[in-house]
Amino acid sequence: MVPGLSRPELRRFSSRGELRAPPLERVPGNVARAARSARLTYPIGLDNVYEAWNTFGNRYWPTMYLLDAEGRIRYTQIGEGQYRRTEAAIRRLLPGGSQSADS
Numbered sequence: 001m002v003p004g005l006s007r008p009e010l011r012r013f014s015s016r017g018e019l020r021a022p023p024l025e026r027v028p029g030n031v032a033r034a035a036r037s038a039r040l041t042y043p044i045g046l047d048n049v050y051e052a053w054n055t056f057g058n059r060y061w062p063t064m065y066l067l068d069a070e071g072r073i074r075y076t077q078i079g080e081g082q083y084r085r086t087e088a089a090i091r092r093l094l095p096g097g098s099q100s101a102d103s
Contacts, residue, residue, distance in 0.1 A: 066093055 026048050035044055047053055056065060056073075066075035066089055075089040091097050 066090060068093055 031044055060078045064077040065073050068074045074093055077086050
């Protein structure tokens, strides 16, 4: 799930086929259209009823969680900014990256 990931600095991964996300949207048809248009093949989760929001105990918007392959939270970013730090955490969590991400 990649909720709300629409920052241009993170979209640049798309040229290498590693990560790309459409803008945050609540209407499933709009998300599906954007995903097809961007040729996205991974699942995209919508949280219109705040199930994931509540499960994570989220209290702030925006908050970004990066999960590892086992579903463990490996990085959290609350608020805007820290784009280089977030990009470094993404790189570490991609196959071939280092084994840990800074929290």
